[in-house]
Amino acid sequence: MVSMIKIRRAGVAAVAVLLLVAMFPSHASTMDEPAAYKHVAPAPSPSSNYPAPAPAKPQPVIIVQGLIYCKSCKLRGYNRDMDASPLPNATAKLVCYGDAKKSGGGGYRVLNMTSTTTDEVGYFLFMVYDVAMFSRASCRVYLRTSPTAHCDAPFLPADASLGMILEKEETKKAVYSVKSALMYAPRKGRSCPRY
Numbered sequence: 560m561v562s563m564i565k566i567r568r569a570g571v572a573a574v575a576v577l578l579l580v581a582m583f584p585s586h587a588s589t590m591d592e593p594a595a596y597k598h599v600a601p602a603p604s605p606s607s608n609y610p611a612p613a614p615a616k617p618q619p620v621i622i623v624q625g626l627i628y629c630k631s632c633k634l635r636g637y638n639r640d641m642d643a644s645p646l647p648n649a650t651a652k653l654v655c656y657g658d659a660k661k662s663g664g665g666g667y668r669v670l671n672m673t674s675t676t677t678d679e680v681g682y683f684l685f686m687v688y689d690v691a692m693f694s695r696a697s698c699r700v701y702l703r704t705s706p707t708a709h710c711d712a713p714f715l716p717a718d719a720s721l722g723m724i725l726e727k728e729e730t731k732k733a734v735y736s737v738k739s740a741l742m743y744a745p746r747k748g749r750s751c752p753r754y
Contacts, residue, residue: 620686620688620690621690621693621733621734622686623684623698623735624682624683624685624734625682625737625740625741626645626683626737626740627646627649627651627702627741627742628643628644628681629743629745630642630715631751632710632744632745632751634751634752636680641740644681645677645679646677646681646705648677649677649681649683649702650675650683651683651700651701651741652673652674652701653673653687653698653700654671654672654698655669655687655693655694656668656669656699657670673685673687674703698725699723699724699725700722700725700737701719701723702741702743705743707752708749709749709750709751709752709753710744710749710752712743712744712746713743713744715740716741723741724738725738726738
């Protein structure tokens with residue numbers, strides 16, 4: 560029994576020595592020494608290896624602009640010379656036609672139709688990106704909708720199916736305006752809207 564205790568004590572001591580050696584390796588151990596620090600410049604970013612992309616070419620655009628008024632109503636922004644006030648939130652549409660005879664049909668066909676809403680001063684703006692489709696002679700602007708039933712009768716033009724002709728602004732390239740302001744008026748028996 561005494562010899563058994565001695566063997567166990569010797570085994571425990573051997574394990575303790577092995578643990579200590581593992582925890583505190585000697586200077587002459589076989590483990591690799593850390594490499595001496597060498598300064599290395601960082602690799603250049605991938606974007607610096609390639610030339611910067613060319614800026615995108617601006618897309619050609621044609622601008623068509625105009626105004627919609629409410630005739631005979633003294634609202635915000637009333638113009639005494641025109642006897643009309645700007646009509647916010649009215650809509651206009653731009654329609655460009657093509658010759659249907661060229662494609663085997665008769666008359667004209669609609670190439671493009673776009674609608675837009677007026678701002679607080681009755682101003683509207685169309686931006687036409689299909690430049691090849693646009694022609695001042697074949698595009699017209701029409702009254703589309705009024706924001707109020709108190710001023711919804713077409714006045715200029717008197718027939719909403721008649722489009723207004725465009726004219727090119729001399730000072731600006733690719734900017735067209737409606738030849739005259741578009742107007743609605745109150746229908747008979749209705750009073751002007753309140754703003």
